[in-house]
Amino acid sequence: xxIAVIIPMIVFLAIIFAIGYWSSTKLTAGSxxxxxxxxxxxxxxxxxxxxxxxxxxxxxxSFLGGPGTAYTMGFGWVLLAMTQxxxxxxxxxxxxKKFAIxxxxxxxxxxxxxxxxxxxxxxxxxxxxxxxxxxxxxAMAAQWIGGARLVESLTGLSxxxxxxxxxxxxxxxxxxxxxxxVAVTDAVQGAVMFIGTLILLIAVIIAGGGIPNIMxxxxxxxxxLVTPFGTDGNLSMAYVSSFWILVGVGVVGLPQITVRxxxxxxxxxxxxxxxxxxxxxxxxxxxxxxxxxxxxxILPGIEIGDKVIxxxxxxxxxxxxxxxxxxxxxxxxxxxxxxxxxxxxxxxVKDVYLNYIKPDADLKAIKRISFGITGALGxxxxxxxxxxxxxxxxxxxxxFGGLEAAFIWPVVLGLYWKWGNKYGAIASMIxxxxxxxxxxxxxxxxxxxxxxxxxxxxxVLSFIAFIVFSLLIGRKAYDYNVKTIK
Amino acid sequence: xxxxxxRFKIAxxxxxxxxxxxxxxxxxxxxxxxxxxxxxxxxxTYIFGLPDWFFYSCVVGFLLIVVLVIVIVKFFFVEVPFDxxxxxx
Numbered sequence: 001x002x003i004a005v006i007i008p009m010i011v012f013l014a015i016i017f018a019i020g021y022w023s024s025t026k027l028t029a030g031s032x033x034x035x036x037x038x039x040x041x042x043x044x045x046x047x048x049x050x051x052x053x054x055x056x057x058x059x060x061x062s063f064l065g066g067p068g069t070a071y072t073m074g075f076g077w078v079l080l081a082m083t084q085x086x087x088x089x090x091x092x093x094x095x096x097k098k099f100a101i102x103x104x105x106x107x108x109x110x111x112x113x114x115x116x117x118x119x120x121x122x123x124x125x126x127x128x129x130x131x132x133x134x135x136x137x138x139a140m141a142a143q144w145i146g147g148a149r150l151v152e153s154l155t156g157l158s159x160x161x162x163x164x165x166x167x168x169x170x171x172x173x174x175x176x177x178x179x180x181x182v183a184v185t186d187a188v189q190g191a192v193m194f195i196g197t198l199i200l201l202i203a204v205i206i207a208g209g210g211i212p213n214i215m216x217x218x219x220x221x222x223x224x225l226v227t228p229f230g231t232d233g234n235l236s237m238a239y240v241s242s243f244w245i246l247v248g249v250g251v252v253g254l255p256q257i258t259v260r261x262x263x264x265x266x267x268x269x270x271x272x273x274x275x276x277x278x279x280x281x282x283x284x285x286x287x288x289x290x291x292x293x294x295x296x297x298i299l300p301g302i303e304i305g306d307k308v309i310x311x312x313x314x315x316x317x318x319x320x321x322x323x324x325x326x327x328x329x330x331x332x333x334x335x336x337x338x339x340x341x342x343x344x345x346x347x348x349v350k351d352v353y354l355n356y357i358k359p360d361a362d363l364k365a366i367k368r369i370s371f372g373i374t375g376a377l378g379x380x381x382x383x384x385x386x387x388x389x390x391x392x393x394x395x396x397x398x399x400f401g402g403l404e405a406a407f408i409w410p411v412v413l414g415l416y417w418k419w420g421n422k423y424g425a426i427a428s429m430i431x432x433x434x435x436x437x438x439x440x441x442x443x444x445x446x447x448x449x450x451x452x453x454x455x456x457x458x459x460v461l462s463f464i465a466f467i468v469f470s471l472l473i474g475r476k477a478y479d480y481n482v483k484t485i486k
Numbered sequence: 487x488x489x490x491x492x493r494f495k496i497a498x499x500x501x502x503x504x505x506x507x508x509x510x511x512x513x514x515x516x517x518x519x520x521x522x523x524x525x526x527x528x529x530x531t532y533i534f535g536l537p538d539w540f541f542y543s544c545v546v547g548f549l550l551i552v553v554l555v556i557v558i559v560k561f562f563f564v565e566v567p568f569d570x571x572x573x574x575x
Contacts, residue, residue: 101566
């Protein structure tokens with residue numbers, strides 16, 4: 001592998017480390033350590049907030065898997081990917097100011113803190129902590145594997161060495177710097193993704209001889225490629241539209257995204273983040289997926305979708321520029337992994353340890369356990385990723401949609417519907433996850449039920465469960481104005 | 487019971503605006519994609535080289551949403567303090 005490709009990546013890693021170190025020097029020594037380490041003291045500005053949301057959300061699939069599928073399926077898949085533009089504004093507009101106010105009032109550091117204060121129920125806490133730890137831990141491991149494979153394919157190092165490099169890079173800056181390091185590195189990683197996709201798109205259009213030329217090649221090969229219906233006409237309207245839930249509005253229920261909606265400084269940061277977030281999400285998704293489809297006439301016959309982007313970058317760009325562009329998927333994976341790591345760690349430290357094991361832990365113990373758990377989690381994920389067990393791969397399948405179905409209503413309705421109570425929340429989480437798992441098996445065996453993505457019905461069912469149980473058992477209006485003592 | 491926090495009225499209104507924008511976004515996206523994209527390929531026209539349904543649904547749709555978000559944020563969203571402030575002291 002070309003050394004010129006590797007140098008930009010090394011520079012990129014060096015910058016990330018520098019930020020991690022800088023963040024660790026900003027950690028306060030005072031009693032607000034937990035708030036600082038896991039939430040950056042709620043001081044994110046608009047730009048960093050927008051970027052950390054986009055970067056956390058944009059993962060390996062936006063940069064490798066998604067464009068790879070667009071390569072095979074044509075414009076229908078780009079259409080599908082564009083359902084993600086909504087995430088740029090939806091999460092912040094829906095959770096919005098009410099979430100920011102309530103989170104401060106409850107003194108909530110994690111999403112579970114919010115649920116705990118709103119529903120006053122240990123069962124809600126235990127159920128949500130368990131689902132976050134199990135599912136997001138698996139999701140994190142899957143992303144590490146993806147990151148290592150990418151390093152492997154770019155540098156020619158063995159999988160284990162690549163994994164080691166990847167693991168050490170992420171672990172060091174997350175462990176020492178906490179949430180602030182995650183958010184600020186996300187901003188840099190987001191910027192790398194933004195610039196990387198733009199360079200690559202231009203290079204691909206030039207290499208293909210202009211867009212009209214590329215379009216002619218596509219139509220000559222298979223006219224279905226330029227329709228919204230996929231190569232064989234098998235992307236149905238219902239299926240593509242159901243991604244509005246999975247990768248669009250449902251994202252509101254993902255804990256790693258939700259926690260960001262309580263981390264910003266003031267209304268001004270939120271307003272600015274709304275604009276920047278929408279622009280950046282749409283720009284990256286549109287560009288990356290168009291690159292995928294435009295790559296087809298230039299490099300026909302790529303069998304493995306994940307390789308489309310690395311191959312096309314090396315084909316159309318000089319080595320050093322390819323290095324910069326390929327730092328983008330690397331950045332996307334790292335910025336997803338780091339957020340999951342700090343989130344799972346905060347769940348264990350704040351929601352389990354401080355709630356149930358040792359509520360009176362002193363500052364020194366809290367510090368030790370925070371660094372310790374974050375580091376230990378990383379080491380465990382590393383060891384598991386060396387030879388990923390089947391169970392891990394299996395659990396990862398539910399990480400995204402399953403968590404959305406579990407959390408979307410307890411969070412959103414908990415915020416806006418005064419009749420929502422703990423029975424509704426517990427029922428909603430159980431129904432959401434179990435129906436997701438059950439439907440997953442059904443769809444695997446029989447094809448998608450009613451032709452829509454698995455996530456659709458569990459989200460509807462958990463909504464019904466929330467409403468019905470809230471009204472049937474222990475019906476009582478919640479007073480949002482009462483200050484709850486933590 | 488205290489009267490409702492004035493900030494919540496603003497927050498609720500803004501959440502409703504967000505919901506409305508998402509619904510509009512969906513209709514625009516769906517309408518152009520499947521309204522124009524369902525014609526036979528031979529009838530497609532191309533704008534900047536892109537198929538017309540895709541250009542309107544995804545490219546124009548995206549730019550329009552950006553403009554709408556800017557307008558909404560600048561003219562309809564209100565800045566409120568987040569911390570429990572003066573009224574308690």
